[in-house]
Amino acid sequence: MIRIAVVEDDVYLREELIHTFRKAGYDAFGITCFQRAEQELMEEKPGLAVLDVNLPGKSGYELCKSIKKRCAFPILILTARDTLSDELMALGLGADDFLTKPCHPDRLLARTERVLAAYARMGRRILAGALSLDPDTYKLVYGGSFLLLAETEGKILKVLMEQYPRIVEKGELFAAVWGTEKFVDENILQVNVSRLRKNLAVLGLAGVVRNIRGQGYVLEMEEL
Amino acid sequence: MIRIAVVEDDVYLREELIHTFRKAGYDAFGITCFQRAEQELMEEKPGLAVLDVNLPGKSGYELCKSIKKRCAFPILILTARDTLSDELMALGLGADDFLTKPCHPDRLLARTERVLAAYARMGRRILAGALSLDPDTYKLVYGGSFLLLAETEGKILKVLMEQYPRIVEKGELFAAVWGTEKFVDENILQVNVSRLRKNLAVLGLAGVVRNIRGQGYVLEMEEL
DNA sequence: TATTTTTCTTACAACAACTGTAAGTGGCAT
DNA sequence: ATGCCACTTACAGTTGTTGTAAGAAAAATA
DSSP, rough: OOEEEEESSSSHHHHHHHHHHHHHTTTEEEEGGGGGGGHHHHHHHHSSEEEEEEEESSOOHHEEEEEETTOOEEEEEESSSOHHHHHHHHTTTSSEEEEEOOOOHHHHHHHHHHHHHHHHHHHOEEEEEEEEEETTEEEEEETTTTOOHHHHHHHHHHHHHHHHHHHHEEHHHHEEEEESSSOOOOHHHHHHHHHHHHHHHTTTOOOOOEEETTTEEEEEOOOO | OOOOEEOOHHHHHHHHHHHHHHHHEEEEEEEEOOHHHHHHHHHOOEEEEEESOOOOSHHHHHHHHHTTOOOOOOEEEESSOOOOHHHHHHTTTTSSSESSSSHHHHHHHHHHHHHHHHHHHOOOOOOETEEEETTTEEEEETTTEEEEOOOOHHHHHHHHHHHTOEEEEHHHHHHHSSSSOOOOOOHHHHHHHHHHHHHHHHHTTTTTTETTTTTTEEEEEOOO
């Protein structure tokens, strides 16, 4: 069953949204601790998130922006204000759709289904900055062109993207790629990072995989 | 430059839309012959199509539906009526977004960019019925699961999907897959079709690739 | 039913791509 | 200046993909 996170401070509206989703067969749940909303969303990894932009504390727009930088699930923005600039702002932040309160259940569900169908059809992807990686084929899409990575290189990049923008220790990489913390040969990682870098350079992504001496590897990108 | 097709019967609105797109750096053009709109769209293969649903003759909804069955470009529905049922209908037909007239240029461009970004990010795909194929990796997505095809099998399926629901002659397949009409060994096609079928069966797609004795192969699907 | 044509299936060997090993070079830090 | 860490290139084993070959099954024709 598809899980949907509802981030909304108004109790009544939140429960109504959750109820609407549950009746339609989704596994909806509310997030009430807005300080930890981002963290919770990244841990839960729902199939979709509905996000009120008028949250107390951190702006919902900020939340949307920082989630979209590295999340793989779609986000529906919900707002009371119905101005064009709000809508443009939301879409500019990478939201997948924009709905105004009050919102008819049928409209909510229609938009939800459309977004989910689009995501399902393209298959799941891992996003980090402007990079988009298919975790099954290791096809990396960036700025209109793409690159097909070999399995090992793809796995390394996948971990780096999932953890972006964190530094990933070499032990973690060994665990994720070869299934063991205890790396027999330190060199094999370097060989594959080297190959990965050479391939990324073709896309104009030279210098993106950086080594932090004694710590591990990071993805480093300026652009969104 | 990205090409945008505008299908709208009102001259003024059409020119205004085209002008808005051109000013934003798109290569927009109008389609006026609505009888041939579908055919023209399939030939032109624009990067996006804006479609008025209140066209003379064939309903815009019908047009959207039949295009979406086998097109790979996004469609924006434009309508004068602003009822919920119109919107639900449009989204149900597979439209990528829904806008009401009159539409502010900024909103139009924002929605356009969002849809194009989504398509660019997922990379181009070939659609036929409920099947979605990545023509670079030959990853086939269907109903929540997926399958990675080998190159030759993928090429065959790609041609069948591109031509869906037409029957494809064996000569065409040889031309597209091996680059020659004159097939040295008739058998190699059968071998690969056989392998393709076996793989498709895993996804529950047994019987989808059909042979028409003496003519060629077709995709046959009931569902959307 | 017998015969011919077309299509389908399985096994096998050549080939290409990917992976890890090995060995040596380069760069950073104390 | 020395030692450690990171990088690069070449090579060989392994894996998966491709086309060939040969025979079985199915459909049309007589």
